[in-house]
Amino acid sequence: MAKIPLLGKTLSELGEIVKDLGMPKFSAGQIAGWLYDKKVATIDEMTNLSQKNRERLKETYEVGASSPVHEMRSADGTVKYLFRTPEGNYIESVYIPDGERATLCVSSQVGCKMNCMFCMTGKQGFSADLTAAQILNQIYSLPERDTLTNVVFMGMGEPMDNLDEVLRALEILTADYGYKWSPKRITVSTVGLRKGFERFLRESNCHLAVSLHSPFPAQRRTLMPAEKAFSITEMVEILHRYDFSKQRRLSFEYIVFKGVNDSLIYAKELVRLLRGLECRMNLIRFHAIPGVDLEGTDMDSMIAFRDYLTRHGLFATIRASRGEDIFAACGMLSTARQQAEKE
Known part of the structure; x- marks a missing residue:
């Protein structure tokens, strides 16, 4: 199944995602920072999230960016x-x-x-x-x-x-x-x-x-x-x-x-x-x-x-x-x- 993009999620939507995955509440702000400030290409680059939480996130989600064709x-x-x-x-x-x-x-x-x-x-x-x-x-x-x-x-x-x-x-x-x-x-x-x-x-x-x-x-x-x-x-x-x-x-x-x-x-x-x-x-x-x-x-x-x-x-x-x-x-x-x- 196609994974869901994190790109385009608001802070409140990210908050719901981390809550559903059992991640700390502050993780929503961390993810937003990686997306909209540092503009990473992969979840693996979100290094202030624990390895366990990155793996949880990757099961369903991806950054969702794609280059021009x-x-x-x-x-x-x-x-x-x-x-x-x-x-x-x-x-x-x-x-x-x-x-x-x-x-x-x-x-x-x-x-x-x-x-x-x-x-x-x-x-x-x-x-x-x-x-x-x-x-x-x-x-x-x-x-x-x-x-x-x-x-x-x-x-x-x-x-x-x-x-x-x-x-x-x-x-x-x-x-x-x-x-x-x-x-x-x-x-x-x-x-x-x-x-x-x-x-x-x-x-x-x-x-x-x-x-x-x-x-x-x-x-x-x-x-x-x-x-x-x-x-x-x-x-x-x-x-x-x-x-x-x-x-x-x-x-x-x-x-x-x-x-x-x-x-x-x-x-x-x-x-x-x-x-x-x-x-x-x-x-x-x-x-x-x-x-x-x-x-x-x-x-x-x-x-x-x-x-x-x-x-x-x-x-x-x-x-x-x-x-x-x-x-x-x-x-x-x-x-x-x-x-x-x-x-």
């Missing part, structure tokens, strides 16, 4: 990693170095249910939720893990659709027994799901990024079917109830499509929609994907769009395009691997 390196330093889950599915993580900042984009699901028009992951359909262990393994087994300054949940999947496991991973990343990261180093992205949206706002202090892409609900619905169940206007009403002026940052992601949402009519409506919110707008150039009749707009249009927003009180930036030479769009590398295995 493939990587692609861009000329700009970006690295896309492909991980294989125990069930044989593939997920992607992207390491993005930028001066003193190094960001890892992690996945929270295999595939995605949201089916956004412009997203390759959505074209895969949904296969499985990732466990907290599988989410954290993308950090734990990253060759550059010691250089990381930030993590963004913007990879494959919708984090709010797997919120229990995402919140468990966030607890471990920010807890004193875990990675001890400030919530300011972590951003969670969402298209907006009613069942998880307010719960995330209540239970986490991490930054929030909302995928917007159109300020007009009818058009957003054609780009993002999730709009039908939970409108952007409802989301904005909820966001007004929370304070984003201190610890937590609120941002909106806006992919700029040529001839679709790049005119100043859209910029004006964004200013109206988001008026009164302490937030920023990240403008993103579209990475083309197969079978989708959308194009990225030109840089002059993006600059004009950004400048209009900024002049009218909505701070906006143009996100630098990275890794275009290595299947940059989310889901493309895992899709290619899956198709290759079927052939």
Whole structure:
């Protein structure tokens, strides 16, 4: 039988494990230290546990870390990693170095249910939720893990659709027994799901990024079917109830499509929609994907769009395009691997 990963267990869960195995209560903290501070590969390396207790632990459990099975390196330093889950599915993580900042984009699901028009992951359909262990393994087994300054949940999947496991991973990343990261180093992205949206706002202090892409609900619905169940206007009403002026940052992601949402009519409506919110707008150039009749707009249009927003009180930036030479769009590398295995 497959052993159970210790990676992804919270301190309270580790406490239950050592209790069930008849180990001293303080062993839970020791195991957490080996996992999240020293980042060991095997239980045998947990040398402050007695040999007898290590053997007990190994009967049912393992660390549960696994290295990437493939990587692609861009000329700009970006690295896309492909991980294989125990069930044989593939997920992607992207390491993005930028001066003193190094960001890892992690996945929270295999595939995605949201089916956004412009997203390759959505074209895969949904296969499985990732466990907290599988989410954290993308950090734990990253060759550059010691250089990381930030993590963004913007990879494959919708984090709010797997919120229990995402919140468990966030607890471990920010807890004193875990990675001890400030919530300011972590951003969670969402298209907006009613069942998880307010719960995330209540239970986490991490930054929030909302995928917007159109300020007009009818058009957003054609780009993002999730709009039908939970409108952007409802989301904005909820966001007004929370304070984003201190610890937590609120941002909106806006992919700029040529001839679709790049005119100043859209910029004006964004200013109206988001008026009164302490937030920023990240403008993103579209990475083309197969079978989708959308194009990225030109840089002059993006600059004009950004400048209009900024002049009218909505701070906006143009996100630098990275890794275009290595299947940059989310889901493309895992899709290619899956198709290759079927052939």
